[in-house]
Amino acid sequence: MELDDNKIEKLMQASVNMRDKIENLEKEITDIKVQKDKVDMALNEACRTLNVTSLKTSVGTLSRTLKTRYWSSDWPQMYDFILEKRLPEFFEKRLVQSAIKEYLEQNPNNSPPGLQATSEYTVRITKSRENKENV
Secondary structure, three states, X not given: OOOOHHHHHHHHHHHHHHHHHHHHHHHXXXXXXXHHHHHHHHXXXXXXHHOOOEEEOOOOEEEOOOOOOOXXXXXXHHHHHHHHHOOHHHXXXXXXXXXXXXXXXXXXXOOOOOOOOOOOOOOOXXXXXXXHHHO
């Protein structure tokens, strides 16, 4: 592809326009999710009031289930417990990227076994303060 200043500018403007459109759509999605949560809370309350765990209508079947979520209010004690009881399955299989990066910078010759890395270049565009008419 032949690139000149005009082509690069057009590509950058297209990227900025798409980023702005995504931001607007994400806000709209957030607003819809808030509305849906309110409707779901009303349906949950209806099930509670009717003392039922499911309702069948022409729209479909509504099921009310109990979901339990666990968390720790004392992480140092939780870490000690997990280490003492050898329960690594209590953790999700996800690494904290910034902590791994910092560790590797401080310990370049001591990489954890099985650690893999993928790097890729990305681009970022900051809007020009002079070019307000394209906003």
